[in-house]
Amino acid sequence: MIGAGVAGSASAIALRRIGAEVTVYEAYPDPAGPVGAFLSLAVNGLRALDSLGCLEAVRAVGFEVDRQLMWSGRGRRLGDVPRGRAADDPLRSVTLRRADLVAALRAEAVRRGARIVVDERLGGPDGGAGPADEAVAGADLVVGADGLRSTVRRMLDPAGPQPAYAGLYGVAGVARAVPEAGPGRTFNMTFGRRGAFAHLPAPDGTVWWSAQIADPVAPAEIKLGAEELAELFAAEEVPRRILGATERIDAATLFHVLPPVPRRQDGRCVLVGDAAHPVGAGQGASIALEDAIALARALRAEPDRPTALAAFDRERADRAGKLARTAATNRSAKTAGPLASLVREAVMPLVFTRVYSRSTDWLYDYRPGALPQ
Structure with missing residues (x-):
């Protein structure tokens, strides 16, 4: 495993749950340190945490959020919808600091028997081979959970897209x-x-x-x-x-x-989380958690590793791609010019709350499935 953030730690837990021996190499001395601020987990991410056995630990370091309100710059309410869930879902979105989420996941990964090696990056300190490179060379499976600027992604496709x-x-x-x-x-x-x-x-x-x-x-x-x-x-x-x-x-x-990544696995190496598909729309952590469970379930269901990785890739590509398109729409709303802003203020109160459920139920209704105890 390369990367001990959300995607890497969650993947370590999931792979340990199916009996794999897992070593995680992390480039930073403390991947649970004060990197970033807060994030929100929608109910699809919470269900993934439940499958990993971490839901209560994460809830304990965050707080639940019921509603999401959208406002114009002049203080006019444009929308009022459930936060990160369908209206009838008993789960509530959880907001917490990224560092606290990573710390909770890392603790569970270690408790499950994963080995985490920090301050080790691919390429070594001077660009040469280091312990992480040696581990990658001899591993049966390499999981690239190393984020938007993934080194593993460049290994898979040196000419691939860049952020x-x-x-x-x-x-x-x-x-x-x-x-x-x-x-x-x-x-x-x-x-x-x-x-x-x-x-x-x-x-x-x-x-x-x-x-x-x-x-x-x-x-x-x-x-x-x-x-x-x-x-x-x-x-x-x-x-x-x-x-x-x-x-x-x-x-x-x-x-x-990041443009769509054309090569996300090669039968031995596979990308998860932002390394494979940085989705945005407040779903980065939740999709990474989903990826971890889907990867472990695919490997458990199919003994042939290349076949399992191909199945995992097919399963995740459509969902992540659809969410990336949603994120692009959200970004456009945040960079709208004056005329587009006036149109949004006039139209959004009439349509946003009505169409919200139809446009998000596919996302929040996702069930990741169970993992072995």
Whole structure:
């Protein structure tokens, strides 16, 4: 296994559940460290966690969110839908810090008997062969769970597609409670003039927020603080007030897109998670969890490894591709110009809530299946 983030740790658990010997090589000293900010798991991701045996551990370090509200920059409500679930689903979406999710998954992987080796990357420290390269050369199965800039993906197809800037960059942080943030257990998305602003009140009284700024040119470095962000969202009252109460900034990142990857497995190596299909739309972690279970089930059902990997690839490609198209639509909404924004404000209240169920039930109704105990 290459990569001990969400996809790698989940795959390690799933493969141990079917009896495989698993060693995970991670490039960073602490893959559960403070990388990124918060993320949300929709109910399809929670069902995958349940199959892995980690649902309660993850719930314990996050909090449930019931509703998702969509707002115009002028404060007009554009939509009100269940957050990450069908309306009649008893499960509730869970929001938590990425580091806490990775830590919970890693702990379960180790408890199940996986070996995790940190601070080891393919190519070694000077580009030569290191322990990870030797392990890859001798492994029966190599799982590339090493993210958007996957080294394993380049091994499979050196001429394959590369990530490109998506026209958005993001900054995330934590603010003090402000009355304008609204009630708890609610995720809010405001479509502003310069981008989108998400926030949700946390149980500890703080407000977790994420600003996604539209810019056709990728900044060389993201240096924006809360004051500069408040200026960018000066026309949107609620985001401006939350940014004005900010206590700390947790993450800043460029968003990227990746064209469809034509070669995701070769009979011995296989890609999972963002290495295979960075889907976006708030589903990156959930799809990685699904991948882990689907891979283990395919390998258990079919003794011939190349046949099993081909079956896994076919099963996951259609679902991930459909979600990637949804993510592209979401990105377009966040980078819309003034005219498109006016059209959205006029039309969205009339249609969004009505069509939401029809457009998302296929995603949230997914059942990953069971794994052996």
